[in-house]
Amino acid sequence: MPVTANRWWTIVGSALSIACRPPATVSSPPTPAAEPALVVTEIDERGSKHQDCRCVRAFVDINSWVQITPQLGNLVPTGSPDTPELAAARSALRALADSLREVTELLQPLAHDLPVIVQRITAAAQALDRNPADSQAGAELASAIRAHGTLLLPVTKYLNKIDRPGLIRALAQPDPGYQAVAALLRTHIERLEQALATATADYQRASGGRGLRVQLWAIHYSARRAAAQIHVEGYDNLPAGDPNPVPKLGFARTPAEQADLNNGMDAARQVADIIPRFTDITTNAARSLDSLFRSARDAARGFGGFLDSFPARATLMAFADTVQQQVPALARRLRGVADSLALVIDSLRNQQATILRGLQGSTDPAMAVDVLTRGLTQGEDAVRRFAAIGPQGLAIAMQIIDSAARATQQRLNAELLGFINAFSRDSISRWKAAIPSLHNIDRHYQELRKRVEPFVKVLQLTGVARIVGGTESVDPTGLVTRTAEDLGPGMLDLTRIEPLDGDVVLLTLRVSDGSASRVLAEPTSALRIRSYGLHRRWSGGLAFTRESRTDGILPGVSASWIIHYRSFAKMQPDGSQRDGKTWPLDFGVGLTSVVITRNSEVQLGFGPVISLFDDALVVGAGYNLQRQRGYLMLSTPLLDLVNRLSGPGETR
Amino acid sequence: MLILPDTTAGSRKLLDDAIADPFRITMLVLGDGHGEDVIASKADVRAQALASTRRVVWIRDPNLLTSAERKKYMKDDAVACVLNLRDEPVVWLSRSDDIDLPELEIAFQEGQAG
Numbered sequence: 188m189p190v191t192a193n194r195w196w197t198i199v200g201s202a203l204s205i206a207c208r209p210p211a212t213v214s215s216p217p218t219p220a221a222e223p224a225l226v227v228t229e230i231d232e233r234g235s236k237h238q239d240c241r242c243v244r245a246f247v248d249i250n251s252w253v254q255i256t257p258q259l260g261n262l263v264p265t266g267s268p269d270t271p272e273l274a275a276a277r278s279a280l281r282a283l284a285d286s287l288r289e290v291t292e293l294l295q296p297l298a299h300d301l302p303v304i305v306q307r308i309t310a311a312a313q314a315l316d317r318n319p320a321d322s323q324a325g326a327e328l329a330s331a332i333r334a335h336g337t338l339l340l341p342v343t344k345y346l347n348k349i350d351r352p353g354l355i356r357a358l359a360q361p362d363p364g365y366q367a368v369a370a371l372l373r374t375h376i377e378r379l380e381q382a383l384a385t386a387t388a389d390y391q392r393a394s395g396g397r398g399l400r401v402q403l404w405a406i407h408y409s410a411r412r413a414a415a416q417i418h419v420e421g422y423d424n425l426p427a428g429d430p431n432p433v434p435k436l437g438f439a440r441t442p443a444e445q446a447d448l449n450n451g452m453d454a455a456r457q458v459a460d461i462i463p464r465f466t467d468i469t470t471n472a473a474r475s476l477d478s479l480f481r482s483a484r485d486a487a488r489g490f491g492g493f494l495d496s497f498p499a500r501a502t503l504m505a506f507a508d509t510v511q512q513q514v515p516a517l518a519r520r521l522r523g524v525a526d527s528l529a530l531v532i533d534s535l536r537n538q539q540a541t542i543l544r545g546l547q548g549s550t551d552p553a554m555a556v557d558v559l560t561r562g563l564t565q566g567e568d569a570v571r572r573f574a575a576i577g578p579q580g581l582a583i584a585m586q587i588i589d590s591a592a593r594a595t596q597q598r599l600n601a602e603l604l605g606f607i608n609a610f611s612r613d614s615i616s617r618w619k620a621a622i623p624s625l626h627n628i629d630r631h632y633q634e635l636r637k638r639v640e641p642f643v644k645v646l647q648l649t650g651v652a653r654i655v656g657g658t659e660s661v662d663p664t665g666l667v668t669r670t671a672e673d674l675g676p677g678m679l680d681l682t683r684i685e686p687l688d689g690d691v692v693l694l695t696l697r698v699s700d701g702s703a704s705r706v707l708a709e710p711t712s713a714l715r716i717r718s719y720g721l722h723r724r725w726s727g728g729l730a731f732t733r734e735s736r737t738d739g740i741l742p743g744v745s746a747s748w749i750i751h752y753r754s755f756a757k758m759q760p761d762g763s764q765r766d767g768k769t770w771p772l773d774f775g776v777g778l779t780s781v782v783i784t785r786n787s788e789v790q791l792g793f794g795p796v797i798s799l800f801d802d803a804l805v806v807g808a809g810y811n812l813q814r815q816r817g818y819l820m821l822s823t824p825l826l827d828l829v830n831r832l833s834g835p836g837e838t839r
Numbered sequence: 840m841l842i843l844p845d846t847t848a849g850s851r852k853l854l855d856d857a858i859a860d861p862f863r864i865t866m867l868v869l870g871d872g873h874g875e876d877v878i879a880s881k882a883d884v885r886a887q888a889l890a891s892t893r894r895v896v897w898i899r900d901p902n903l904l905t906s907a908e909r910k911k912y913m914k915d916d917a918v919a920c921v922l923n924l925r926d927e928p929v930v931w932l933s934r935s936d937d938i939d940l941p942e943l944e945i946a947f948q949e950g951q952a953g
Contacts, residue, residue, distance in 0.1 A: 305889075312891035315862060328862050329924050332892050336951025343948060347941040358940035361887030 223262055223698050223708040225403075228254040228676075232432065238758050243712055246756035246766050248719045249686050250432045253679040255419065257401055257696050259671055262707055276390040277673055283386055284424050284667055287379040292426040293342045294372045297365065300338060305363055307331040339365065346371060383424075387668070399671040399707070402697045404663040405679055409690045412443075414661050417692070420678040424665040428683035435722040438748065443685035444725055448746060451727035451824050455744045663695075681716065688724065690716045719755050719767055723748055726802045728824035732792070732809075735817045745822040747805055749798045769801065792818060840883040840895040846903045854896065854903060858926055863894045864950045865922045866943070867912055871899035873934065878919060882943045893947055919943075921950035929953040 227245045229237040230252040239256075247253055308331045314324035346354040350371065357367035403422040408414045418425040431441050440448060669675075679692070692714040698707045718724070730745035754767035794809025794817075805822040841857055843850040857865055866886065868879040879897040886893040901909055912920040917931035919938070930946040930953075932938050 308889065308892060312862070325862065328892070332864065332924065332951045335889065336948040336953075340945065340948045340952055343941060343945050347945070351941060354941050355939055358885065358944055361884050361890075363888055363890075365888070 222260045222710065223696060224258050224260065224710050225694055225696050225712040226256040226258055227694075227712060227714065228256070230254060240758065240764055241762060242764050244715065244764065245712065246715050246717055246764050247681065249681060249688060249716050250435070251681055253681065253714060254676045255403065255405075255679060255694060256676040257403055257674055257698075259399065259401070259674070259698060260708075262399060262671075262698055273390070273672075276386065279386045280383070280390055280667070283379060283383045287376065287383055287424045288418075288426065290345070290372060290376050290379060291424065292428075293345060294369065294376060295426050296338050297342055297369050297372065301335075301365060304331050304335050304338065308335065339368075342368060342372065346375075349375065400699045401669045401671060401674055402663075402666045402699075403677050404666055404695055406661045406663075406693045406695075407684050407686070407690065408693065409443075409687055416661050416663050416665075417679070417684045419694075420680070421675060422667055422669070422677045423663075424667065427680065428685070430680065430682045431685060432682040433686070433718070433722075435718065435720070436750075437723070440725055441685060443687055447687055448725045448727040452744050452746060455727065455729040679714075686716045688716065688718045692716065715766065717753060717756070717766065718751070719753050721750060721752050723750050724802065725749075726798070726805060726822075726824050728805070728822045730820050730822035732818045732820045734811060734814070745805070745820065747796050747798070747807075747822065749796065749802065749805070751798070792820070794818075794820075796820065796822075840879060840886070840897060842879075842897045842899065843903060844899050846900050850903055854898065857894065857896050858922065860894070861924060863892055864924065864947060865926075866893070866895050866947065866950070867920045867922070868895060868897045869901050869904075869913055869918055869920070873918070875899075875918060878932075878938055878943070881938075881940055882919065885940060885943045885947055888944075889947075892951075919946070921946045923950050923953050 224241050226239050226241045227247075228239045229245075229247045231237065231248055232250040236254075241258070308328060311324045311328035311331060314321050315328060318324070343354070346357075346368065353371050353374075354368070357371045360367065362368075403419055405417050405419050406414055407417045416423075416425060418427045420427070433441055433444070679694075681692075684692075694712045694714065695709060696711075697709045699705060700707060725746065725748055727744070727746045730743045732741050732743055734741070751769060753769050756764050756767050759765055791813060792809040792811045794807055796805050796807030796809075798805050802824055805820075805824075807820045807822075809818050809820055810816070811818055841853060843854055857863075866882050868875055868882060875897070879895060882895045886895045898904065901913065904912065912928055912931075914920075914928070914931050915933050916935075918934045919932040920928045921930040923929045930949045932942060932946060936942060
C-alpha cells in the first residue's frame with residue numbers, strides 16, 4: 188500500500204484509538220518462559236512502576252528508569268548452592284566494580300573535556316588582553332573558569348581521600364593540563380582492574396566453575412549519533428553518565444537536543460546559503476512547494492472519494508462529528524495559548540532593539556536563537572499557565588473522543604460483519620469506484636518524492652546529508668559476568684544517556700555455560716524511546732518565507748518550539764506492547780523563527796506555527812521584528828527529512 | 840604572586856586593584872610569622888597551573904585591611920581566603936588545618952566553582 192495511504196490510515200487509526208494514560212501498576216514478574224528472555228519494567232519520572240513486559244519490542248518514556256530482569260527459562264542452573272565464601276566473594280566483586288566505575292567516571296571528563304576548557308580559558312583571556320571591555324569574552328572566561336573548577340573538584344577530593352601523598356607529588360608542579368593528576372587516576376584504575384580480575388577469578392573458583400554465566404548489555408542507537416554501549420547498573424563497569432532529564436515543557440534543551448538542533452540548523456543554513464546561487468533550484472523549490480500543497484489537497488480529495496465508498500461511512504462520519512464538537516473546547520484552550528503568546532510578542536517587540544543589538548555582527552543562527560530564547564524565557568510563565576490549565580480541559584475532550592472511538596469501533600465491527608454477509612456484486616462496483624482514488628494517492632506520493640528530490644540533491648552537494656547511526660555493530664566492553672545464582676535485575680537510567688525521542692536501545696542477554704566458552708542463548712529486546720503525555724520538541728530546519736507586500740520566497744533557517752501529545756503505550760492481550768498515538772494532525776504551537784535574507788542580512792521573525800506529519804512539515808505565520816511585516820512560513824527539518832526519504836529507518 | 844609588605848597607600852591601591860580584577864580567582868594569604876611564607880609559596884605553585892585566571896596576594900601585615908575586611912577575610916582565624924569572580928570570600932583555610940598543595944588546589948577550585 189502506498190505510504191501516503193498508510194499515513195491516512197494512521198490518522199484515522201489515531202483518531203479511533205486515542206489512549207488515556209494507563210494506571211501505574213506494581214506487578215509481579217510474568218510467569219517464567221521456557222526460553223531465556225528479558226523482562227522490562229518501566230519506572231516513570233514519578234517513580235511509579237508500570238506493567239512488566241516480556242516484549243521483543245517495548246516502549247518507554249524518555250525520562251524513565253528501566254528495570255531489566257533476565258529470566259533463564261528452562262536453562263536450569265547446575266552450579267553449587269550459595270555459600271558464605273561465595274557471598275563474600277560476590278560482595279568484594281561488587282565493591283570493586285563500584286569503585287572502578289566511580290574512578291572511570293572521574294577520568295573520562297578529565298581526559299576529554301579539560302583540554303577544551305583550558306583552551307577556552309586561554310582564548311578568552313587573550314581576547315580580554317586585547318580588549319578588556321569585551322563583555323562576551325568576559326562571560327566566556329567566567330563560564331570556562333567555573334567549568335574548570337567544577338570538573339576538577341571531585342577528582343582532587345577523591346585523590347586526596349585515597350592517595351594524598353600521590354596527589355601532593357602530582358600537584359608539586361604547575362601543570363596546566365593536570366596530566367600528573369590524570370596519570371595518578373589512571374594508575375588507580377589499573378590497580379582496580381587488576382583487583383577486579385583477581386576477585387572474578389576467585390569467585391569463579393569458589394563457585395566451582397560450574398553453572399550458568401549471564402551477561403547483559405545495552406547499545407544505544409540514535410539517528411544522528413554513532414551507536415554506543417551504555418551503562419546497565421549491575422552488569423557492567425561503564426561510566427553511568429550524569430542525569431539530565433529532558434524538560435518536557437520548558438525552553439531549556441539537553442546537550443543532545445541542543446546538538447541535534449544545531450545540526451539541523453547548520454544544515455539548513457548551508458542549504459539556505461546555496462539556494463540563492465542556483466536560480467533553477469530556487470524556482471524548482473518554489474514549484475515543489477506549490478505542488479506539495481496541491482498534491483496534498485488532491486490526495487485528500489481522492490481519499491475523501493474513497494471514504495465515500497466505504498460502507499461504514501456513516502459511522503465514521505458520526506465519530507468525526509463527535510470529534511468536531513470537541514474542537515471548540517480545544518480551540519478555547521489554544522486561544523488561551525494565543526493570548527499568552529500575544530503577551531510574549533508584545534514583550535519581544537519592546538525588547539526588539541535589545542535583541543537586534545545582540546544579533547548585530549553575528550550571522551550565526553544558533554547564537555540568534557539563544558538571544559531570542561533568553562527573550563522568550565519571559566513568556567515561559569505564560570506557557571506554564573497554559574500547561575497548568577490546558578491538560579485538564581484537553582483531558583476531558585480527549586476522554587469524550589476516546590469513549591466515542593470505542594463505541595465507533597464496536598459499531599464498525601458489527602457493520603463489517605454485516606457488510607461481509609451482504610457482500611454482493613453491487614458492493615464490488617462501489618469498491619471499484621474507490622480504486623482510482625488509491626491510484627491517485629500513490630501518484631501524488633510519487634510526485635511529492637520527485638519534487639523533493641532537488642532538496643535531497645542540494646543536501647548531498649553540501650554534505651549535510653551525512654547520517655551517522657543506524658545499525659552498525661558495537662562490541663560490548665566492561666561487562667560483569669554473573670552467575671545464575673547471583674542473577675538480579677539490571678537498571679538502565681535513560682536520563683543519563685542523552686536520549687532523543689525516537690532513539691532505540693537494544694538489550695542483549697547472553698547465557699553461557701560454566702566455562703563461558705559456549706553461548707547457550709542470546710535473546711534481545713529493543714526499547715523504543717518516546718516522549719509521552721504533553722511534551723515540547725525543538726525543531727530546527729530550512730524555512731521558506733513569503734512576506735506581506737513582497738514577491739518571491741526567501742529561504743532561511745527556523746527553530747520552532749512545538750507542543751505535542753502522545754498517549755501512553757498499552758499492553759496487548761498477547762503480552763506485546765502497542766505504542767501510544769499522537770494527535771491526529773500532530774498540531775502544536777511554535778514560537779520562533781530566524782530569517783536570513785538573500786543579502787545575508789539576519790532578520791528575526793516570531794509567530795505561531797502548526798506542525799504536520801510529526802514535524803516533517805511546519806507551517807506558520809509570523810511577524811518580522813526588523814521589517815515590521817507579517818510573513819507566512821513553511822519549514823522542514825532537513826536531516827530528519829533526508830532520514831525519512833533515504834530508507835525505511837525508525838520513524839518517530 | 841603579589842606580595843604586599845606594609846600598610847602604605849601604595850600597597851592598599853595594589854590590593855584594591857587585585858580584588859577588583861573581575862577575571863581572576865584571588866587567594867589572599869594573611870600574616871607573616873607562622874609558616875605563611877610556605878603557604879604563599881605553595882599557593883603560588885597552584886596558581887601557576889592556571890596562570891591567566893588565578894592569583895595569590897600575600898598580605899604580610901593584616902593591618903593593611905580595614906576592620907570590616909579583616910572580619911570578612913580572616914573568619915575563624917583564617918590564614919588564607921579565596922575570593923570568587925564576584926570578589927566574595929568563599930573558602931577560608933584555618934591555621935589549624937593541615938594546609939598543603941591539595942587543600943590549596945581544592946580551595947582554588949571551590950573559588951572557581953562558586
